[in-house]
Amino acid sequence: MTGQNPLLEVRHLRVEFPTRRGTLVAIDDVSFTISAGEVLGVVGESGAGKSMTGAAIIGLLEPPGRIAAGEILLDGRRIDNLRYEDMRRIRGKEIGAIFQDPLTTLNPLYTVGRQLAETMTTHLPITPAEARKRAIGWLDLVGIPAAAQRIDSYPHEFSGGMRQRVVIALALCAEPRLIVADEPTTALDVSIQAQIIALLKSLAREKGTAMMLVTHDMGVIAEAADRVAVMYAGRIAEIGPVRNVVKQASHPYTVGLMGSIPPLDRRVERLAQIDGAMPRLSAIPKGCAYNPRCPKAFARCSQDRPDLLPAGPTQAACWLYDGEGTHHG
Amino acid sequence: MVDAPMLELRDAARYFDVSRPWLQRVIAGEGKRLLRAVDGLNLSVPKGTTLSLVGESGCGKSTVARLAVGLYRPSAGQVVFDGRDLAEARAASDQRRRMQMIFQDPYASLNPRWRVRDIVAEPIRAFGLLPNRAAEEARVAELLTQVGLSPLDGHKFPHEFSGGQRQRISIARALSSNPEFLVCDEPTSALDVSVQAQILNLMKELQSRMGLTYLFISHNLAVVRQVSDRIGVMYLGRIAELAPAESLFRRPRHPYTRALMEAIPDLDMTGRVRIPVGGEVPSPITPPTGCAFHPRCPLVQPRCKAERPELRSAGDAMVACHAVEEGRDAA
Numbered sequence A: 001m002t003g004q005n006p007l008l009e010v011r012h013l014r015v016e017f018p019t020r021r022g023t024l025v026a027i028d029d030v031s032f033t034i035s036a037g038e039v040l041g042v043v044g045e046s047g048a049g050k051s052m053t054g055a056a057i058i059g060l061l062e063p064p065g066r067i068a069a070g071e072i073l074l075d076g077r078r079i080d081n082l083r084y085e086d087m088r089r090i091r092g093k094e095i096g097a098i099f100q101d102p103l104t105t106l107n108p109l110y111t112v113g114r115q116l117a118e119t120m121t122t123h124l125p126i127t128p129a130e131a132r133k134r135a136i137g138w139l140d141l142v143g144i145p146a147a148a149q150r151i152d153s154y155p156h157e158f159s160g161g162m163r164q165r166v167v168i169a170l171a172l173c174a175e176p177r178l179i180v181a182d183e184p185t186t187a188l189d190v191s192i193q194a195q196i197i198a199l200l201k202s203l204a205r206e207k208g209t210a211m212m213l214v215t216h217d218m219g220v221i222a223e224a225a226d227r228v229a230v231m232y233a234g235r236i237a238e239i240g241p242v243r244n245v246v247k248q249a250s251h252p253y254t255v256g257l258m259g260s261i262p263p264l265d266r267r268v269e270r271l272a273q274i275d276g277a278m279p280r281l282s283a284i285p286k287g288c289a290y291n292p293r294c295p296k297a298f299a300r301c302s303q304d305r306p307d308l309l310p311a312g313p314t315q316a317a318c319w320l321y322d323g324e325g326t327h328h329g
Numbered sequence B: 001m002v003d004a005p006m007l008e009l010r011d012a013a014r015y016f017d018v019s020r021p022w023l024q025r026v027i028a029g030e031g032k033r034l035l036r037a038v039d040g041l042n043l044s045v046p047k048g049t050t051l052s053l054v055g056e057s058g059c060g061k062s063t064v065a066r067l068a069v070g071l072y073r074p075s076a077g078q079v080v081f082d083g084r085d086l087a088e089a090r091a092a093s094d095q096r097r098r099m100q101m102i103f104q105d106p107y108a109s110l111n112p113r114w115r116v117r118d119i120v121a122e123p124i125r126a127f128g129l130l131p132n133r134a135a136e137e138a139r140v141a142e143l144l145t146q147v148g149l150s151p152l153d154g155h156k157f158p159h160e161f162s163g164g165q166r167q168r169i170s171i172a173r174a175l176s177s178n179p180e181f182l183v184c185d186e187p188t189s190a191l192d193v194s195v196q197a198q199i200l201n202l203m204k205e206l207q208s209r210m211g212l213t214y215l216f217i218s219h220n221l222a223v224v225r226q227v228s229d230r231i232g233v234m235y236l237g238r239i240a241e242l243a244p245a246e247s248l249f250r251r252p253r254h255p256y257t258r259a260l261m262e263a264i265p266d267l268d269m270t271g272r273v274r275i276p277v278g279g280e281v282p283s284p285i286t287p288p289t290g291c292a293f294h295p296r297c298p299l300v301q302p303r304c305k306a307e308r309p310e311l312r313s314a315g316d317a318m319v320a321c322h323a324v325e326e327g328r329d330a331a
C-alpha cells in the first residue's frame, strides 16, 4: 500500500534517563529504517542500547527513561507520542515483542494455551475454540513436542528453552507486521534455533513481516539478517548489508567484535577480546566513544564525534573514513 | 591418578512427578506420570579439568547441574563429591563451601535489593570465612578486581550493571568462598559475544591460576570447544556420547552428535545450508522405546527400537549407539 516506504522509520532517536546526578543519554541520535519483509539485525555489547532502542519502538521504556528527541514512525504514522492505551493496542496487534527473559512475558498463573488463546481473541476476530486450535498449531510450529498434550501446562512445567519458544509463539500469534525480537534464540540450542530462525525468516518473506532482530549470535545474524546495525555506547557504529558487515567490516569496533567469536573449527588458548568495557553512560568519552579501546585511534578521535560516513558498501561512524581514510597510518 | 574425581554421578537419576491432581486422575482413570529428566547417568569430572555437557533444550543439563551441587537429590543412584556422598558432604559447611554454582541468568540470580559488596560477601559471611569487616572489605575489593570490575562498584546495586557485568558479579560471588568446584549452567548464554570472550578467558585464567574444576553447561558447541577437556552430549536425560573435546569435534561418533554439528549456523556464509535435526525432541514423559533417538536417527534399525544401547567404549570415546557398536556408522 505504501510502496517503497519503510514500514518502520526511526529518526534521530534520543532516549534519556533523568537521574539525581544529571541526565544520562542512553540512545544518542540513532536513525534507521526497516522495510516490510526485511530483517535488520542489531548487534553490540551489553549496554550498547540495543534493548533500549527496541523498548522505545514498542513503547515500553521503563520510567524514568523517556524519548527526549526524534521520531518513530510505523507505516508513516508517528507512534512515539501515543497515549498508553493506544500504544497498547498497537503492541500485540501491529508490533509483536519477543524479550530476552521469557519469565517476564509469561504469566505463571495461566496455562500457556490460555495465554495464547487470549492474545488471539483480543486481536483477531476468531472464536475461543478456533483460538485454542490455532494455539496448538503455534506451539507445534515453534517446536514444542506433543503440543496438543502440553497446551494445558503452566510455564514452570517447561524447560528454559521451551518457555522461550512459547514466548515466540505468543509474539507471533496475533500476526503483527513488525516484530521486535530481543535475543529470541539466545537460550536455545542450535537445532531449535535453526527452526525458529527459519520460521522468523519465512514470516518475513511470505507475510512481509518486518523484523528487528537483536542478538549477540553472529551466526544467527549471518543467516537471518538482510542488514546489520552495530551499536556502541548508544549510537550506531556501523550499518550495512549483512555480508559486508560480517566479512569485511569497516569500523574498528565491528572488527573487534567479529574477532571475539569463538571459532568452531579449532581451539584457541585465548579468545581475541576487546579489552576494557563499554563506557558507563555517565562517562562517555569525548570524541569517538570507542577511542579509549580502539587500536586505530588517532588525535582527532578524542576531539570530534564521528557521524555515519560512507565506508565502502557500509556506513561507519569512524574518522578513518572521512575522505576515505586519508588520516590513518 | 590416585585422586578421587571431584564429582562423580553413578547411575544418577532425577524424576519429577508431573501427574495431574488426584481427583482428575481418578476421573480420567489414569496413573501417575513421571518425567525422567535424568536417568541412569554416569560421569566423572577429574580435579582441575572441565567437563562440558551439551544437548538440546530439555535434555536434562540443568537438572544434572542441580544434582551436582545438591540443589536436587537424586531419585536413584548416587552423586559423589570428592569421594563422599554429596548429601553427606553438604551436611558439613566446610564441604559446601567447596562448590558453587553460576547460573545462566545474571538478572535473576542476584538479589536486586542488595548492594554488590553484600552480594559478593554473602558466602564469606555464611561460612564465617573472615574474622572482621575490614578483612571482608579487602577480600571483596580483590574479588571485584579479579573479575575485571572496580572495587568502587561494590556500592552499587545489580540493576546499575549490564548483563556481562552482572555475570562478573555472579562469578565474584561464586569465588568468594574459595571453591574448588564450579558448576556453570550456561554462564555466557545471555551475554554478547565480546563479553563472552572476556568471561571465557577469565574462567580459563581462574582455572589455571586456582586449579578449579568445572562442570560447564552450554548449548553452544563453539564455546564448548574452547573450554572443555571432555564433552558429554546428552539426549533425553542420558549421555549419548562422552569424549575428549578434540576427538568429539574431529570425529563425532553418535548420530545425534553429528546432527548437532550440522545444525550450527554458517558464519562464514559459504552458502552451506544448515540441516536442522529432523523431527522433534520426544516428550520425556513418554520417551521412545529402546534408543530414545531412534525416531530421528538416519541409522535406525529394528534393534534400536527394542533395546536401549549402553554407553560403550569406541576409540577414546564412550558412545551409546548400536550402529557404532556394530561398526555400521562408518559412512
Ligand SMILES: Nc1ncnc2c1ncn2[C@@H]1O[C@H](COP(=O)(O)OP(=O)(O)OP(=O)(O)O)[C@@H](O)[C@H]1O
Pocket: A157, A158, A159, A160, A161, A162, B016, B017, B018, B035, B036, B037, B055, B056, B057, B058, B059, B060, B061, B062, B063, B064, B219, B284
Ligand atoms: N521442577 C520440575 N518439574 C517438572 N518437570 C521439570 C522440572 N524441572 C525440569 N523439568 C523437566 O525436566 C526436563 C529437563 O529439564 P532441564 O531444565 O534439566 O533441561 P535443560 O537441558 O537444562 O534444558 P534448557 O537447555 O532448555 O535449559 C525437561 O523436560 C523439563 O521440562
Ligand SMILES: Nc1ncnc2c1ncn2[C@@H]1O[C@H](COP(=O)(O)OP(=O)(O)O)[C@@H](O)[C@H]1O
Pocket: A017, A024, A026, A044, A045, A046, A047, A048, A049, A050, A051, A052, A053, A062, A063, A064, A280, A281, B160, B161, B162
Ligand atoms: N533504569 C535505568 N537507569 C539508568 N540507566 C539505565 C537504565 N536501564 C538501562 N540503562 C542503561 O542504558 C544503556 C542501554 O541499555 P540496553 O538498551 O539495555 O543495552 P543492550 O540491550 O544493548 O544491552 C546501558 O548503559 C544501561 O546501563
Ligand code: SF4
Pocket: A251, A252, A253, A288, A289, A290, A291, A292, A294, A295, A296, A297, A298, A301, A306, A317, A318, A319, A320
Ligand atoms: S573514530 Fe577513531 S577511535 Fe573511533 S573507531 Fe574510528 S579510528 Fe577508532
Ligand code: SF4
Pocket: B254, B255, B256, B291, B292, B293, B294, B295, B297, B298, B299, B300, B301, B304, B309, B320, B321, B322, B323, B324
Ligand atoms: S542406537 Fe540406533 S537409533 Fe540410536 S543412535 Fe544408534 S543407530 Fe541411531
Ligand SMILES: [Mg+2]
Pocket: A047, A050, A051, A052, A100, A182
Ligand atoms: Mg539487551
Ligand SMILES: [Mg+2]
Pocket: A160, B061, B062, B063
Ligand atoms: Mg537449562
